[in-house]
Amino acid sequence: MSTVDATYELSVHPDVMLDPAALRREACRAARVREADVRDVVVVRRAIDARRGKVRMHLRVALRFVGMGSGAPEVIAPTVLASLPGEPAVAIVGAGPAGMFCAWALARLGIRSIVLERGKPVRGRRHDLAALTKHGVVDPDSNYCFGEGGAGTFSDGKLYTRADKRGEVAAITRALVGYGAPADILVDARPHIGTNRLPKVIGAMREHLEAAGVRFAFESRVEGFVGGPGVVAGVRLAGGATIDARAVVLAPGHSARDVQRFCAEAGVALAFKPFAIGVRVEHPQSLIDRQQYGALAGHAALGSASYRLVEQACGAGVFSFCMCPGGFMVPAATDPGEQVVNGWSPSSRSGRFANSGFVVEIDAARLVAHGLDPAHPLAGVELQRELERRAYDAGGGAFVGPAQRIDDFVAKRPSKELPECSYPRGVVAVELDAVLGDLAAPMREAMIQVGRKMKGFVAADGIAVALESRTSCPVRIARDPAGQSTSHAGLYPCGEGAGYAGGIMSAALDGVRTAVAIARAWGRPLGELGAIVEP
Numbered sequence: 360m361s362t363v364d365a366t367y368e369l370s371v372h373p374d375v376m377l378d379p380a381a382l383r384r385e386a387c388r389a390a391r392v393r394e395a396d397v398r399d400v401v402v403v404r405r406a407i408d409a410r411r412g413k414v415r416m417h418l419r420v421a422l423r424f425v426g427m428g429s430g431a432p433e434v435i436a437p438t439v440l441a442s443l444p445g446e447p448a449v450a451i452v453g454a455g456p457a458g459m460f461c462a463w464a465l466a467r468l469g470i471r472s473i474v475l476e477r478g479k480p481v482r483g484r485r486h487d488l489a490a491l492t493k494h495g496v497v498d499p500d501s502n503y504c505f506g507e508g509g510a511g512t513f514s515d516g517k518l519y520t521r522a523d524k525r526g527e528v529a530a531i532t533r534a535l536v537g538y539g540a541p542a543d544i545l546v547d548a549r550p551h552i553g554t555n556r557l558p559k560v561i562g563a564m565r566e567h568l569e570a571a572g573v574r575f576a577f578e579s580r581v582e583g584f585v586g587g588p589g590v591v592a593g594v595r596l597a598g599g600a601t602i603d604a605r606a607v608v609l610a611p612g613h614s615a616r617d618v619q620r621f622c623a624e625a626g627v628a629l630a631f632k633p634f635a636i637g638v639r640v641e642h643p644q645s646l647i648d649r650q651q652y653g654a655l656a657g658h659a660a661l662g663s664a665s666y667r668l669v670e671q672a673c674g675a676g677v678f679s680f681c682m683c684p685g686g687f688m689v690p691a692a693t694d695p696g697e698q699v700v701n702g703w704s705p706s707s708r709s710g711r712f713a714n715s716g717f718v719v720e721i722d723a724a725r726l727v728a729h730g731l732d733p734a735h736p737l738a739g740v741e742l743q744r745e746l747e748r749r750a751y752d753a754g755g756g757a758f759v760g761p762a763q764r765i766d767d768f769v770a771k772r773p774s775k776e777l778p779e780c781s782y783p784r785g786v787v788a789v790e791l792d793a794v795l796g797d798l799a800a801p802m803r804e805a806m807i808q809v810g811r812k813m814k815g816f817v818a819a820d821g822i823a824v825a826l827e828s829r830t831s832c833p834v835r836i837a838r839d840p841a842g843q844s845t846s847h848a849g850l851y852p853c854g855e856g857a858g859y860a861g862g863i864m865s866a867a868l869d870g871v872r873t874a875v876a877i878a879r880a881w882g883r884p885l886g887e888l889g890a891i892v893e894p
Contacts, residue, residue, distance in 0.1 A: 435533055440571035465878070474576070517549075610870065665682050831861050
């Protein structure tokens with residue numbers, strides 16, 4: 360007999376979250392049952408609603424009744440994987456969330472794979488990040504974008520997704536909890552692991568897969584394909600070694616420009632995909648808390664406030680991206696001479712500042728305005744490079760961030776001084792119009808619109824730092840409904856680097872779907888995964 364009778368929806372003041380007795384009363388009132396009949400109340404879904412100036416906690420709770428089982432909390436362990444025999448049948452390019460979860464799902468389906476990652480494992484990767492952050496020295500193969508776990512490992516660990524198949528989402532979050540992620544990600548409407556915790560989760564996942572027979576090869580950069588015209592039968596590594604495979608999953612992450620280039624040279628079907636470029640804005644976290652929570656700013660049940668902004672300005676979409684409450688800005692370049700910024704938050708979100716991308720959509724018309732041909736699949740990459748080089752030069756080199764006070768940017772005046780910020784390479788005052796070019800006008804108008812709704816957003820203690828340019832991959836590698844390349848048999852484009860995802864969760868989901876697509880093509884039984892993944 361189940362220990363849970365039913366679930367109930369509650370809308371309560373944040374104080375209730377700090378008082379178990381009050382939560383019990385509210386839950387029993389909603390269920391119309393006596394408190395004496397209820398052993399405990401379990402929160403199974405939690406969201407903060409700060410709209411209309413009234414902060415409420417929206418909860419879904421389950422009641423466990425007296426006499427209905429032990430009620431012990433569920434212990435989530437990694438899925439048991441059988442030992443995988445033989446040589447790897449699938450080569451997976453990239454050890455980000457798409458590649459890792461593709462290997463995980465293939466292992467569940469009894470298919471052995473080898474994961475090829477150009478970067479280093481988490482531990483070695485930390486040293487390269489320190490060299491970039493402290494000394495301005497970037498390793499093109501090991502940085503914030505490349506290495507074990509991909510770009511998400513050291514850039515926050517958000518698990519937000521617009522995916523609406525809850526079974527698929529639950530499969531990913533439960534797997535992450537099994538590898539050590541906090542169980543709160545099963546409950547929170549906007550789950551977040553934190554950069555300080557995520558590396559351990561990824562390491563545990565890799566070790567579990569290795570124990571089952573999945574092979575991982577780090578510092579193994581793929582430089583091309585093996586096979587004849589229209590067929591991929593393996594990959595070629597830097598140095599000339601080759602790896603044969605029945606299928607190749609291409610999951611290289613959004614910044615693998617060399618992969619995009621050799622795909623184009625091999626005749627793989629590619630196309631430009633709209634993306635976004637802008638700046639990273641930062642404000643004191645206390646300001647964002649006051650704007651979102653009013654008198655309840657700093658409340659223990661609420662934590663650091665976040666925001667999501669979407670505006671239409673000068674005919675373009677402008678929006679916030681990867682908002683990091685209590686977070687930090689970081690240099691996220693993958694090549695010398697190109698300035699890129701990103702952000703992250705620790706699990707506690709306890710930093711003094713809140714940062715977010717503030718970006719303008721880049722569509723075909725925007726490419727044409729820059730003299731680029733949107734019919735060329737790598738046109739978006741060229742625009743990225745152009746603006747990143749311009750930002751690097753504007754900062755004076757060494758990944759110093761070109762920056763401007765937000766109120767000065769809006770007013771079109773130079774900043775005589777800059778507020779304190781979290782960017783570790785330092786910032787230098789510039790007029791960002793010189794970096795952003797035609798992106799400045801829609802960004803400025805959008806900031807004015809936001810400032811009317813969110814007092815303090817356009818202020819002297821807000822700063823904009825360039826360049827936020829790796830919002831998503833500007834290239835899509837075409838695939839058919841079965842998940843295979845439309846031009847090359849045996850090639851399965853996957854995840855964010857193939858243009859089919861936009862974050863950790865969606866990339867992981869795409870990795871699982873790709874594994875299921877391969878198993879289906881090979882006539883393998885799909886088991887539990889077939890029941891939760893769309894055909």
